[in-house]
Amino acid sequence: MLSKKTQYAFHALVHLAENVDKGPILISEIAQEKNISIKFLENILLELKNAGILGSKKGKGGGYYLMRPPKEIALAKIIRLLDGPIALLPCVSLNYYERCENCRDEAVCGLNEVMGKVRDSALKILENKTLKDILTRNS
Amino acid sequence: MLSKKTQYAFHALVHLAENVDKGPILISEIAQEKNISIKFLENILLELKNAGILGSKKGKGGGYYLMRPPKEIALAKIIRLLDGPIALLPCVSLNYYERCENCRDEAVCGLNEVMGKVRDSALKILENKTLKDILTRNS
DNA sequence: TTATTAGTCTATCTTTTTTATAGGTTTTAT
DNA sequence: ATAAAACCTATAAAAAAGATAGACTAATAA
Structure with missing residues (x-):
């Protein structure tokens, strides 16, 4: 959250x-x-x-x-600034990466793979949706 | 995270x-x-x-x-059990919903709409991927 | 039947993070 | 000058996360 x-x-x-x-x-x-x-x-x-x-x-x-028009301010930027990583695991974070302490090899870790996909699917939205997209609807 | x-x-x-x-x-x-x-x-x-x-x-x-075969244990279930909501906002959580205190009407809140989509995209993966899918790759 | 093994339960503790508040300082318009 | 409003720093209170302790119970094997 x-x-x-x-x-x-x-x-x-x-x-x-x-x-x-x-x-x-x-x-x-x-x-x-x-x-x-x-x-x-x-x-x-x-x-x-x-x-x-x-x-x-x-x-x-x-x-x-x-400082810029609403359509140029991506939601991902705000989240990263105030909350840090968007990824669910440090080992799949693009901006706040940390090595996994609990697995031998991230390259073959299935958890890493799946969480990478979750990150990508979230970023696909959060990098492309901007302030403009979250203004009140129907108005 | x-x-x-x-x-x-x-x-x-x-x-x-x-x-x-x-x-x-x-x-x-x-x-x-x-x-x-x-x-x-x-x-x-x-x-x-x-x-x-x-x-x-x-x-x-x-x-x-x-208690069950790995392919029957969805990742979403584990996350919800130990971490709570998967959604980024209480007002878009399916299992831990809470009313938004900061907006007049969730039905027309654009933030609510976008975060609902983020939730859906994450759930699409986390509800369908199971323990079986996160076992070590290439082995 | 006793000793050992291994999970069960509950409580507590420490640290970190989150959320919030306080109060003085600086800048600007009038 | 004065009032308005952001700036800045510190601190505090509350909650959550992370970790540990120790006594209890059940199962097994000798």
């Missing part, structure tokens, strides 16, 4: 994407709208900013905004 | 599957073979037994054994 942090991030990003034309959006507005602790959300948005996904403006009239 | 518990369970089950013809297998043998803490493994095997996946025999000549 994705952590609350990542879940909150997605909801916040959706709100920002749905209001791209309104200039910087307040943390407090997002927090209220999406029912998220404001202080926790603050940390999350900051992390997204430091990763170059969000921009911000301080002072009156400030807030957060997307 | 799967917990160590689930990872250990898979490796242990593979060992049991690869030795089905040798009668009950000792916890200690599995622990040594797969490099797992024996006491931790003890708890895991017990849980698998209580779930009806393994059987056991006490005393000399005792040990653990599979």
Whole structure:
């Protein structure tokens, strides 16, 4: 399961994407709208900013905004940033690989093979679906 | 990522599957073979037994054994038992569903829709692949 | 029938991760 | 100047993960 942090991030990003034309959006507005602790959300948005996904403006009239159009922000990127590996096992992770401590040879490990396929099937979706694809439907 | 518990369970089950013809297998043998803490493994095997996946025999000549042939034990079952939900979000979990606290209506939530697809693609593999499919390749 | 073997059960403990909060600092618009 | 709002760092509380301990029970063999 994705952590609350990542879940909150997605909801916040959706709100920002749905209001791209309104200039910087307040943390407090997002927090209220999406029912998220404001202080926790603050940390999350900051992390997204430091990763170059969000921009911000301080002072009156400030807030957060997307640095790129929603269709250019892949879901996989957000997950990896806040949650780490998408794969179910360290030994099949593309970005956070770790050697398996429990098997002799990954090259012939059937678990490794199957979990690699699960990873691929998840990535096929998560690398291609973007913020744009998770905006509210039918609206 | 799967917990160590689930990872250990898979490796242990593979060992049991690869030795089905040798009668009950000792916890200690599995622990040594797969490099797992024996006491931790003890708890895991017990849980698998209580779930009806393994059987056991006490005393000399005792040990653990599979209750069904490897090809009848789906990977999804093991994951759900020891790790819980396979889905990335509570609101798309089939077995551990929880209402989303951060969106107004799941029926029109795009995140819900995409994560549902990720779940389906993972389940398509994990429900159909069994212990038999994760035995050591080329042997 | 006793000693040994091996799983059973329950509790606890340690460490890590997750989730959340607190409070001061800096920047910007008016 | 003042107020608004993000920035930053630290810490704390809670939960989960990972691991260990030890007494108990059942089966087997001598």
